[in-house]
Amino acid sequence: MSVRTPVPLRSEYRYFLRIPTRWGDNDAYGHVNNVQYYSWFDTVVSRFLLDTGEIDLRSSPLIGVVVETLCRHHAPVSFPDEVDAGLRVGRIGSSSVRFEIGIFRQGEEAAAASGHFIHVYVDRATQRVPQPIPDSFRAKLAPLLVAEGG
DSSP states (O other): OOOOOOOOBGGGOSEEEEEEOOGGGBOTTSSBOHHHHHHHHHHHHHHHHHHHTSOOTTTOSEEEEEEEEEEEEOSOOOTTOEEEEEEEEEEEOSSEEEEEEEEEETTOSBOSEEEEEEEEEEETTTSOSBOOOOHHHHHHHGGGBOSTTO
16 A cells, blocks of 8 residues: 655745646646656756856756656646746755655645656766865755755
C-alpha cells in the first residue's frame, strides 16, 4: 500500500511564470499530454535561470545537466487553460540544485501537477566534471529555498 503524497499549494512556491496551453498540447482524451508537463517544468526553470543573469545559454562556463526528474499528476489540464508554473528550490548542494515545480490552473490553489528537476552543474567543455555553485548564484537561489518537499 502506497502513501498518498499531499497536493502542493500555490502559496508554497516563490516564483511564477504564466504559460498558455495550445490546442496541440491536448491528447486524444482531451487533456494535456504527459510530455507537455516536463516542457513546462523546463520552461519555468530555464526562465528563472535566465532572469538571474547567472546562466547564459551560449557562453556560461557552468551549465546545469538534468540528472533526475519526477512528475505527479493531481488533476487534468486542457486547452484553452493557462497555467501558472510555480518554482521553489528544495535543496542546494555543492554542485547540484533540486528545483521543485507546481503547475496550477488559473485561480486554483492546489497543483494540477507537481514534481522536480535535479540539475548538476558541470563544466561546459567536458559536460561531466561537477563544478561548485558560485556564491553569486547561491544568493539568487536562496529566496526560492524551502524545506525539501514542501
